[in-house]
Every structure is written in C-alpha cells, then in structure tokens.
Amino acid sequence: MLILARKTNESIIINDNIEILIVDVKGDQVKVGIKAPRDVRVYRGEIYAEIQKENIEASKSELPKDIQNLLKKKGQNKKSPDDK
Amino acid sequence: MRVNTKRFGEINIETDKIIDFPEGIFAFEQFHRYILLATKEDTEFYWLQCIDDPGLAFLVVNAAIHLPRYKPQIDNEYLSLLGVNDISKTECWLILTIPSNEPGHMTVNLQGPLLINPEKKAGAQFISVDETHTIRAPFLEYMQTQGQT
Numbered sequence: 001m002l003i004l005a006r007k008t009n010e011s012i013i014i015n016d017n018i019e020i021l022i023v024d025v026k027g028d029q030v031k032v033g034i035k036a037p038r039d040v041r042v043y044r045g046e047i048y049a050e051i052q053k054e055n056i057e058a059s060k061s062e063l064p065k066d067i068q069n070l071l072k073k074k075g076q077n078k079k080s081p082d083d084k
Numbered sequence: 085m086r087v088n089t090k091r092f093g094e095i096n097i098e099t100d101k102i103i104d105f106p107e108g109i110f111a112f113e114q115f116h117r118y119i120l121l122a123t124k125e126d127t128e129f130y131w132l133q134c135i136d137d138p139g140l141a142f143l144v145v146n147a148a149i150h151l152p153r154y155k156p157q158i159d160n161e162y163l164s165l166l167g168v169n170d171i172s173k174t175e176c177w178l179i180l181t182i183p184s185n186e187p188g189h190m191t192v193n194l195q196g197p198l199l200i201n202p203e204k205k206a207g208a209q210f211i212s213v214d215e216t217h218t219i220r221a222p223f224l225e226y227m228q229t230q231g232q233t
Contacts, residue, residue: 038161043211051196051211052111054219058179059112061143064187067127070224 088138091131092121102135103200103207106165110196110209112140118207120144120177132177132198144198147176151230154178156197156212165208166201174199180223191220 004012011021018040021033034042064070085099103118117135122128128149134140147154156176160169168174177198182190194217200207 038159039164041162041165041210047195047211048110050219051193051209054181054193054196055109055111055142055179055209058142058181058193059140060184061180061182061190062184063123063127063129063143064182067129067187070188070190071127 087119087133087135089121089131089133090139090141091123091133095121097135100205103205105207105209107208109142109198112137115140129180130177132179143180143182144177145180145192147178147197150227151178151192153230154194154217155214156194156199156210156217157214158197158199158210158212162210163199166199166206167204168201171199173203174201176200181220188224190223192223192226193219194221194226195219 006012006022008022008025011019013019017037019033019035021035022030023033024031036042085097086094087097088094097119101119103120105116105118107113108115112134115134115136118132119135121131121133123131123143128145130144130146132142132144145151154176156171158171160171163169163171163174166174177200179193179196179198180190181193195212196209196219197212198207198209
C-alpha cells in the first residue's frame with residue numbers, strides 16, 4: 001500500500017480524475033473531501049466491509065423446507081386484499 | 085447453454101437471460117455473470133445463481149413484490165453503471181440471509197440492494213444511504229409492516 005503524508009489543504013490525485021483533499025484534522029478525526037467523476041461510487045470503508053461480510057453469510061443460506069409455513073404464520077395478521 | 089448450478093445441478097439456460105454484473109457483487113467482485121432462477125418451493129423467492137462459480141448463489145426477493153414500500157436511496161449518477169439515469173427503470177432485488185438453525189430469523193439486506201436493468205441485462209449492488217435501511221432487517225416482520233396501508 002502506498003502511504004503518503006499530507007497536511008491540511010493538501011491533496012492526492014488518483015488517475016487524473018479523482019482528487020482526495022485533506023480538509024481538516026482534529027485529534028484522531030480527519031475530514032476528507034473527494035472530487036471524482038459523478039459515476040465513481042464512493043462509500044465509507046466500514047459499510048462496504050459490512051456488506052461484503054453479509055454477502056458471504058448470505059451465500060451460505062438454504063431455503064427452509066417449511067418456508068411456506070413461515071410466511072403464512074407471519075402473514076396471519078396481514079390484511080391484504082390481493083393476497084395470492 | 086449448459087451451466088452448473090448449486091441447487092439444480094446441470095441445467096440448460098438461454099443465454100439472453102444472463103445478467104452481467106460488471107463490478108460483481110461485494111466480496112465476489114471476480115464473478116460477473118448471474119442468472120435468476122425461481123426456487124422450487126414456489127414462494128417468489130429466487131436464486132441469483134452465479135454462472136462463473138456454480139457453488140455461488142444468493143436467495144433473493146423482488147422488492148416490488150415483497151416490500152413494495154422499500155425505496156433505496158441511491159445517487160442517480162451511480163446508475164450509469166447500468167445504462168439508466170433513473171431508478172424507476174431498474175428492478176430491485178434484495179438478498180436474504182437465512183440462518184440454518186433458525187430459519188424463522190431470516191434477515192433481508194436493505195442497505196445493499198441489487199439493481200438490475202432488465203433491458204440491458206446489467207446489474208450491480210449499491211448501498212442505500214437511507215439510515216433506516218439496515219443490513220440485517222428481520223425479513224418476516226419487515227414484510228408485514230410493508231403490507232399495511
């Protein structure tokens with residue numbers, strides 16, 4: 001991993017079209033500004049990691065044999081005129 | 085085209101049903117081709133079966149059918165990945181996680197919806213920035229609240 005030291009108001013350019021600007025540093029919190037083409041998806045790392053983890057968990061799921069019963073049981077109180 | 089699947093063994097699929105996920109699904113970025121297969125149990129639950137890895141499949145539900153009030157909050161610009169500029173032109177599918185020991189506690193990932201452009205057969209996983217869209221929402225309970233008017 002490339003590690004660069006930056007001060008407030010200094011930036012990093014990635015691939016000619018993405019700029020990461022250090023806006024403010026207070027204690028252990030860093031405010032970062034990101035300028036990127038609007039179709040570049042930017043997410044907080046921990047949310048991204050959580051979804052990765054959940055996807056791995058989800059990929060192990062099996063459909064239970066009694067799924068219809070589970071759905072019915074929960075749906076008992078539901079008043080839906082267009083129930084299938 | 086013959087493909088191997090996790091739940092149905094080797095099956096024949098029409099190649100025009102293949103959905104391309106150009107950036108994969110988070111944690112499985114290396115795989116790009118998927119197909120939606122109805123589960124045998126006829127519950128409107130589908131398997132999103134990976135074609136590049138027969139062992140990989142996700143249980144998914146069509147949000148419009150099961151959770152009609154669910155509206156993911158996603159920047160329209162991000163949708164260009166699917167060749168659309170408006171979320172209404174996409175189908176929204178949600179991934180279920182079913183714990184084998186307690187299937188009644190199945191959860192639905194509201195934070196990481198899958199959007200598919202049915203015309204271009206292109207799909208991607210996005211992150212909904214609505215804070216109420218949690219990653220492990222109790223599916224059966226959530227579905228109930230969605231059914232009420």
